[in-house]
Amino acid sequence: MRFIIKNSSTGCERVGILTDFLKKTSAVIETPTAALLTQGGSVVHLTAEVLSKVCPNPHLLWVPLSNSVHLEHGLKAQGEGVAKFAGLQDHFTCATLQNMNETTPSGHFENDKVPLWTKHGKKMLTADRYMDLMEVFKPDIILAIADGRTSLAEGSKRIFKSIERTGNMLHVCVKRYKESKELQNSCLVGVVVGGGVPEKCDISIEHILKHKDVLGGVAISGLTDGSEEFSMDHLKSLTEIFKRVGDAIPKELLHVVEGCWNPAVILTAVECGWDLFDGSYAVKLTNLGHALTLNFDVTSDTNNPYLLDLNDEW
Amino acid sequence: MALNFTVQAECGITKARAGLMKLPHSDVRTPVFMPVGTQGTMKGLLPDQLLALDCEIILGNTYHLGNRPGTQVLEKAGGLHKFMGWNKALLTDSGGFQMVSLLKLAEITEEGVKFKSPYDGSEIMLTPEKSIEIQNCIGADIIMQLDDVVQTTFQDYDRIKEATERTSRWLDRCLKAHKRPEEQSIFPIVQGLLNSELRRKSAKDHMTKNVNGFAIGGLSGGEAKDDFWPMVSLGTEVLDRNRPRYLMGVGLAVDLVVCVALGVDMFDCVFPTRTARFGCALINKGQLNLRHKKYLTDLNPIDKDCACSTCQNYTRAYLHCIVSVETVACHLISVHNIAYQMRLMRTMRENIINGTFVQFVKAFMKEVYPDFNYPNWIINSLQSVGINILD
Numbered sequence: 001m002r003f004i005i006k007n008s009s010t011g012c013e014r015v016g017i018l019t020d021f022l023k024k025t026s027a028v029i030e031t032p033t034a035a036l037l038t039q040g041g042s043v044v045h046l047t048a049e050v051l052s053k054v055c056p057n058p059h060l061l062w063v064p065l066s067n068s069v070h071l072e073h074g075l076k077a078q079g080e081g082v083a084k085f086a087g088l089q090d091h092f093t094c095a096t097l098q099n100m101n102e103t104t105p106s107g108h109f110e111n112d113k114v115p116l117w118t119k120h121g122k123k124m125l126t127a128d129r130y131m132d133l134m135e136v137f138k139p140d141i142i143l144a145i146a147d148g149r150t151s152l153a154e155g156s157k158r159i160f161k162s163i164e165r166t167g168n169m170l171h172v173c174v175k176r177y178k179e180s181k182e183l184q185n186s187c188l189v190g191v192v193v194g195g196g197v198p199e200k201c202d203i204s205i206e207h208i209l210k211h212k213d214v215l216g217g218v219a220i221s222g223l224t225d226g227s228e229e230f231s232m233d234h235l236k237s238l239t240e241i242f243k244r245v246g247d248a249i250p251k252e253l254l255h256v257v258e259g260c261w262n263p264a265v266i267l268t269a270v271e272c273g274w275d276l277f278d279g280s281y282a283v284k285l286t287n288l289g290h291a292l293t294l295n296f297d298v299t300s301d302t303n304n305p306y307l308l309d310l311n312d313e314w
Numbered sequence: 315m316a317l318n319f320t321v322q323a324e325c326g327i328t329k330a331r332a333g334l335m336k337l338p339h340s341d342v343r344t345p346v347f348m349p350v351g352t353q354g355t356m357k358g359l360l361p362d363q364l365l366a367l368d369c370e371i372i373l374g375n376t377y378h379l380g381n382r383p384g385t386q387v388l389e390k391a392g393g394l395h396k397f398m399g400w401n402k403a404l405l406t407d408s409g410g411f412q413m414v415s416l417l418k419l420a421e422i423t424e425e426g427v428k429f430k431s432p433y434d435g436s437e438i439m440l441t442p443e444k445s446i447e448i449q450n451c452i453g454a455d456i457i458m459q460l461d462d463v464v465q466t467t468f469q470d471y472d473r474i475k476e477a478t479e480r481t482s483r484w485l486d487r488c489l490k491a492h493k494r495p496e497e498q499s500i501f502p503i504v505q506g507l508l509n510s511e512l513r514r515k516s517a518k519d520h521m522t523k524n525v526n527g528f529a530i531g532g533l534s535g536g537e538a539k540d541d542f543w544p545m546v547s548l549g550t551e552v553l554d555r556n557r558p559r560y561l562m563g564v565g566l567a568v569d570l571v572v573c574v575a576l577g578v579d580m581f582d583c584v585f586p587t588r589t590a591r592f593g594c595a596l597i598n599k600g601q602l603n604l605r606h607k608k609y610l611t612d613l614n615p616i617d618k619d620c621a622c623s624t625c626q627n628y629t630r631a632y633l634h635c636i637v638s639v640e641t642v643a644c645h646l647i648s649v650h651n652i653a654y655q656m657r658l659m660r661t662m663r664e665n666i667i668n669g670t671f672v673q674f675v676k677a678f679m680k681e682v683y684p685d686f687n688y689p690n691w692i693i694n695s696l697q698s699v700g701i702n703i704l705d
Contacts, residue, residue, distance in 0.1 A: 039639075049363065071635050076611075
């Protein structure tokens with residue numbers, strides 16, 4: 001897969017395409033774009049038949065291992081990757097560790113392992129095991145395994161550990177990626193963590209830049225641990241982080257933002273040159289019975305101007 | 315005219331027939347299975363998907379629709395067809411069955427069914443007139459009379475007799491209260507539980523009314539199959555040939571095949587969609603419980619001969635992984651199960667028209683019971699209409 005910037009303005013924002021996917025070289029996904037969050041390999045609540053009515057064109061599917069690792073045996077038996085196994089062979093996949101929409105327990109780290117929180121409990125993953133799974137899932141885009149479940153208010157020591165662990169695991173991921181025949185057609189994306197502490201975050205960026213020739217993109221994580229409610233007060237900090245990290249990484253790399261962010265944050269990130277989002281916000285709203293009626297006027301003073309609450313009032 | 319039924323072909327040996335039922339919203343080819351969309355939606359399926367599955371009529375539940383969204387909203391929307399975006403035919407029940415089965419405090423009097431609202435605890439009376447008023451508002455092509463529902467296995471003759479006779483009296487009140495006879499057909503419900511004398515009288519009473527079709531009710535409620543089929547057979551024997559016969563609450567494949575042979579035209583049941591939600595997929599040999607570990611690496615579709623979107627796209631291995639975890643699994647298996655029911659009915663219809671229905675029944679039963687270990691009720695019921703499956 002390749003990312004090509006088609007047009008950038010005088011600011012940071014840009015229009016691009018994802019193309020040259022192995023299974024369909026002519027397919028094009030325009031960026032900025034939000035992926036479709038999957039659970040167990042399927043787009044949440046949508047069968048392949050219904051998805052084809054909603055999105056007739058190929059789309060990028062966001063595949064967190066936390067809700068799909070149990071597909072491993074079936075995937076091995078089939079051998080054609082997660083998109084085909086989940087009946088979505090016309091679409092493309094981006095695999096990552098955890099669904100950022102979910103609240104997970106804090107801690108439980110080991111030196112070279114991060115916890116994967118699944119319906120069946122905690123599974124400790126090394127970078128090697130993660131890449132083994134990637135060889136079975138065969139995604140088009142792989143977000144490197146990272147210790148990214150930290151909030152903006154996280155303590156300095158925890159951030160430092162997160163950056164160190166993520167850097168070490170990235171090293172393993174890059175090595176495995178280079179050696180793997182199965183993954184030669186996938187794009188590896190490095191993950192920046194520790195966004196809440198700028199000087200520490202710079203170290204994480206340095207780790208990424210060491211491998212910039214191998215990586216096809218950079219993702220930003222470590223902005224939320226999934227537990228806190230986002231408020232507009234966070235927007236200023238996030239804007240600074242999007243700018244700071246965006247400025248530090250090569251422009252030609254795909255810029256990915258993980259996390260369940262509302263439209264105001266997404267638009268801010270797009271303004272700062274970020275291209276791809278994980279789509280978890282739409283799922284969160286759906287499960288709450290809220291419909292998006294986005295009019296792109298995020299400066300409006302009314303509360304939640306883009307949400308329609310379909311629940312009964314009791 | 316609200317309903318025009320034509321028998322297009324009859325099996326020369328059994329009582330099976332293929333018909334065409336013209337309704338205001340759709341032509342319906344019979345024998346037909348009607349999937350149940352309780353609250354104005356088929357759980358897990360869009361109306362478009364039902365159309366793609368060749369579904370011509372579905373069922374809605376008056377009790378649930380009357381509570382939510384309620385008649386005011388339905389009236390404002392212009393009826394259930396418009397509210398749910400379904401342009402083909404609809405049938406609604408009377409609401410009586412849900413009152414008695416769901417509400418512990420229901421009390422049946424001559425006036426109607428009295429019950430406590432599950433929402434605010436207030437006392438509500440569902441009368442025959444009220445049931446028809448709600449169904450007139452919903453606007454289904456076929457609507458059901460309110461009947462006096464008694465548990466099928468109930469033994470008290472006096473109570474069964476009272477319920478049967480009251481059902482006939484309530485039919486008169488329903489017909490009198492009906493405001494849209496040009497657009498909606500009320501079907502009377504033959505009652506009498508397992509008493510053939512009462513059931514025959516009920517059917518004969520209903521035959522004297524100016525109605526476009528009949529339902530056979532009070533069955534499929536836990537009674538023995540040996541008791542079930544003679545009551546169906548009695549119903550189709552008494553009810554006239556020129557009007558459709560609807561057997562309520564029956565949906566198992568074997569039951570459908572036997573009851574079509576006994577002369578039934580219409581069926582409904584929650585079973586195919588309910589069992590799908592528990593991870594069970596229908597095949598001729600019975601059901602696949604996709605939760606079973608043996609499907610972990612099974613790369614076959616549920617049924618290689620099925621053309622539904624689930625069987626075209628998904629393996630048993632994948633369905634096993636997501637069943638009982640992801641909502642999508644319920645949707646996918648529901649699609650297959652409804653496709654299975656539609657295909658079974660279509661196959662029976664084609665065989666009736668082609669004059670090969672008896673051969674179909676024998677081949678079907680052989681597939682379901684490959685060791686020829688047929689239950690007695692199947693042997694006897696089919697024998698009663700001229701099929702000896704032991705041949």
